[in-house]
Amino acid sequence: MFTVIEGFMKTIPSVSLKHLWSLGLGFSILAALGLGAGIVAIDSQKASADIKALQNQKDKAERVAGQVRNFLLSATQIAYSERSFIERYRGQTKADIEAYLDQFLESGPENLIYGTGVWYEPHQFLSDEQYFGPYVHRGEKPGSRVLTYEWNTADYDYPSHDWYQMAEGAAYQPVFSEPYLDRGLVYMTLGLGFRNRSTGRFRGVISVGMSMPQLQTIIEKVNQNVDDTTYIVGRSNQIIAHPHAKELIIGAQKNGERDVRSILDTSVEDGIAAIESPVIHKEKIEESGWQVVVVSPFTSLYTDFLQFRSIVINLIVAYLIILLMMYRLIVYFRRRMEKLERDQRLKTASVPAEMLSALDRAPVAIFRADSQGRIEKGYTLATYQILGRMQGDELSQFKVWDLLDLKGQIRTDFQSAFQKIFDEPYLADEHMSSIKRQIKVKAKLLDLRCFSIKEHGQIESLLFLLESIPLL
Structure with missing residues (x-):
């Protein structure tokens, strides 16, 4: 009799939770794989987006840098032409120098070249005169020009000024001074050293004064109908030209941490303060030492990437939801089966x-x-x-x-x-x-x-x- 009953007992099933744990582990692995694949895809796309974003900013910065070089080229050409004449001139007639300066200024673009001068080393033009530095600049009336010697004084002593000394030490290559404010306008000086061709001795500096509104016009044009902001900063990190110069000055003045009278009193940090999540690229202009700064909002620069990331995240969420639903359904039906098995087992065991x-x-x-x-x-x-x-x-x-x-x-x-x-x-x-x-x-x-x-x-x-x- 016991043999029959023992056989009956072996027919009672034993249900384990191990399969549920294994099922959960399997779905967890699938979820991790899906999540990992999504993260890898996003990271890969981000790397490509970084390269594309950098190239876009670099291309724009290089285009603007090219326009700025053209802006500087006019002054450079005038300076080289003047040097060629001055180094070949053997006379000692002031009127000749004055006339040539007037002609050179007349040939330059009026909206760019403000004035030009020749500044001899003390006693180099006339031995009995310490200073000789004629300067011709634009007059108040359109087309007029004014000759002045107002800086030929011991008080000013032009050889002691930075623009002169920079040109003297530049191995006869053109150098640009930092922009400066004069009578409400921003100017900059190009300096080019000249010498005695026979002896090779340094004799003085040719200067070309440049007005900066033309540079401001260039910057305003390249910033039309775009999401990013492009501007120019000088060697001392001050902004030279900005598409929103007035707003920038007002904002810096409200900040109250420093005295701000012109765009030159603002810095590169002021230029990015109003942009959310800025992405910045700088391109140096070797001729002047300036930098073209391109500042782009992350959302506009990475539009394609953000759309891709959003799609991938939605797919990952949908994938995880489907996995969860599948797991719950499997567990539900498994439990239903176990309940039926348990009921049958209890019925049999009872x-x-x-x-x-x-x-x-x-x-x-x-x-x-x-x-x-x-x-x-x-x-x-x-x-x-x-x-x-x-x-x-x-x-x-x-x-x-x-x-x-x-x-x-x-x-x-x-x-x-x-x-x-x-x-x-x-x-x-x-x-x-x-x-x-x-x-x-x-x-x-x-x-x-x-x-x-x-x-x-x-x-x-x-x-x-x-x-x-x-x-x-």
């Missing part, structure tokens, strides 16, 4: 009525006990007879050791083994084998067997089978 009816005809006591030792419903009628109980008794009020009427050390050993079966399910078979196989219940010698019923890898209850041992 010994259904038709089986009880068959088993009732066999002299075998069958009942279940939970982890606390409480007898569960679903036991054979033979249980009453074999254990010496009245059929009207409700066996579920007993615990298994009380039902078996165990006493003393036998009871203690039984309880200990019983508890270990639930506490250490991985050693359940070993602990069940330690339960005494033959016990006496009300003077009857019984053969006792027990089987574990598992759910999700854990022992839910024990099924006990007892059969009378015939006395020899």
